[in-house]
Amino acid sequence: MKKIQSIRGMHDILPEHSPSWQWLESIIAQLFTAYGFEEIRTPILEQAEVFTRAMGQTTDVVEKEMYAFNDRNGDLLSLRPEGTAGVVRSAIQHGLLHTPGLKAWYRGPMFRHERPQKGRQRQFHQFGAEVFGLPQPGTDVELILVVERLWRLLGLSDRVRLEINTLGDKQDRLQYRERLINYLEPFRTQLDEDSQRRLDANPLRIFDSKNPQTQAIMADAPRLGDHLGDEARDHFATVCDLLDQLGVAYTVNPGLVRGLDYYCRTVFEWITDDLGAQGTVCAGGRYDDLVAMQGGKPTPGIGFAMGAERLLSLLEADGTEHRQVPQVYLVSQAPLGFTLALAERLRERLPDLLLTMDLAGGSFKAQFKRADRSGAGLALVLGEAEWQAGQVQIKPMRGDREPELVAADRLDQALSHWLSSTDQTPVIG
Ligand code: ATP
Ligand code: MG
Numbered sequence: 001m002k003k004i005q006s007i008r009g010m011h012d013i014l015p016e017h018s019p020s021w022q023w024l025e026s027i028i029a030q031l032f033t034a035y036g037f038e039e040i041r042t043p044i045l046e047q048a049e050v051f052t053r054a055m056g057q058t059t060d061v062v063e064k065e066m067y068a069f070n071d072r073n074g075d076l077l078s079l080r081p082e083g084t085a086g087v088v089r090s091a092i093q094h095g096l097l098h099t100p101g102l103k104a105w106y107r108g109p110m111f112r113h114e115r116p117q118k119g120r121q122r123q124f125h126q127f128g129a130e131v132f133g134l135p136q137p138g139t140d141v142e143l144i145l146v147v148e149r150l151w152r153l154l155g156l157s158d159r160v161r162l163e164i165n166t167l168g169d170k171q172d173r174l175q176y177r178e179r180l181i182n183y184l185e186p187f188r189t190q191l192d193e194d195s196q197r198r199l200d201a202n203p204l205r206i207f208d209s210k211n212p213q214t215q216a217i218m219a220d221a222p223r224l225g226d227h228l229g230d231e232a233r234d235h236f237a238t239v240c241d242l243l244d245q246l247g248v249a250y251t252v253n254p255g256l257v258r259g260l261d262y263y264c265r266t267v268f269e270w271i272t273d274d275l276g277a278q279g280t281v282c283a284g285g286r287y288d289d290l291v292a293m294q295g296g297k298p299t300p301g302i303g304f305a306m307g308a309e310r311l312l313s314l315l316e317a318d319g320t321e322h323r324q325v326p327q328v329y330l331v332s333q334a335p336l337g338f339t340l341a342l343a344e345r346l347r348e349r350l351p352d353l354l355l356t357m358d359l360a361g362g363s364f365k366a367q368f369k370r371a372d373r374s375g376a377g378l379a380l381v382l383g384e385a386e387w388q389a390g391q392v393q394i395k396p397m398r399g400d401r402e403p404e405l406v407a408a409d410r411l412d413q414a415l416s417h418w419l420s421s422t423d424q425t426p427v428i429g
Contacts, residue, residue: 035142106129130302135300140266161271164243328354345411350412
């Protein structure tokens with residue numbers, strides 16, 4: 001029969017690769033916790049309206065990337081294309097916004113029907129964070145600092161650069177929109193097709209176009225930053241000033257508009273030149289109107305999301321560098337019940353021990369072959385004679401150290417001693 005394949009653009013994370021994921025997840029979990037964030041886990045499937053309302057009808061994601069379908073009840077549902085809208089839905093639903101200052105982080109798969117290519121999957125994974133109820137510029141800066149610290153922890157500081165911009169407040173954007181349309185109208189037919197469509201619906205998004213001719217036209221367009229209200233201008237000036245005080249390097253990119261409708265004021269992206277066209281590893285911004293759009297009491301918010309696959313490929317982490325091999329491999333000719341009990345006793349006394357017991361059995365030769373392949377540094381050998389005598393042999397798999405015969409009831413002590421005096425650098429066969 002023909003083998004069944006996974007869906008295009010949706011990838012398995014295989015056992016050999018998952019150690020890198022677990023490593024990255026543990027670093028990020030620890031980092032968020034240190035800054036006072038708590039994890040939130042929302043469903044992968046939501047009412048499609050959660051996303052269409054939040055993201056706007058004319059964004060790429062809603063227009064052409066969402067996996068939406070009618071379920072058996074006829075409800076229009078969608079696989080989440082991003083995390084923020086669901087977190088906001090949840091925070092409103094459970095009254096988490098009553099006191100200002102909720103800091104939530106999330107991780108997990110997101111789904112977008114895009115053209116699969118390097119750095120672009122249809123199921124991909126994000127880490128993200130959101131802060132609610134704090135309109136002060138210090139919040140924007142602290143969020144940026146969390147990510148800056150992550151780059152330092154991962155050794156990536158020199159490979160990513162921070163770009164920031166401000167999108168002003170709603171009123172600023174409405175007035176600016178008119179100016180931009182007036183500027184672009186004479187160029188209408190010279191814009192790429194997508195941008196022509198956006199000219200009426202969402203002209204700011206034209207800054208996002210990758211088309212060179214469109215980009216050239218946009219280079220001379222009026223800048224939103226020159227048409228801000230006082231409050232938005234002060235807010236952005238404070239953010240920039242704090243970043244300067246803290247020695248955070250950034251450039252202000254007036255063309256940075258972000259793909260989603262809900263952003264306002266501060267927006268930011270970290271970009272790398274090392275991943276080709278898919279160079280944005282982390283992106284975010286303020287969304288002071290989103291909670292109200294989703295039916296909650298007006299509450300400011302700000303957040304970011306980063307792509308896990310892009311991060312891991314930047315780190316060239318393919319699993320091998322964090323792979324755990326067993327420390328000890330147990331080969332035995334004793335009765336199965338006895339061998340299992342011995343292994344259990346060891347696990348009881350040495351909870352951190354990485355022990356693999358040979359379950360396939362057979363000759364010592366066959367078992368040792370598997371012990372060798374496992375990469376374990378030590379073998380525990382339980383032959384017929386050792387079993388009868390109540391002993392176990394500790395035998396190094398490599399090197400010339402002599403094996404040691406120990407009484408089964410003090411095996412844990414002897415093993416601890418061996419493990420602390422043996423080179424534990426894993427050998428991957
Ligand atoms: P892009 O411009 O690359 O399409 P985006 O603006 O659509 O990115 P966001 O919605 O801001 O991306 O998502 C945040 C991050 O999630 C991105 O910076 C990227 O690292 C990652 N990401 C987004 N879409 C994908 C995808 N299809 N495959 C892998 N990672 C993705
Ligand atoms: Mg995209």
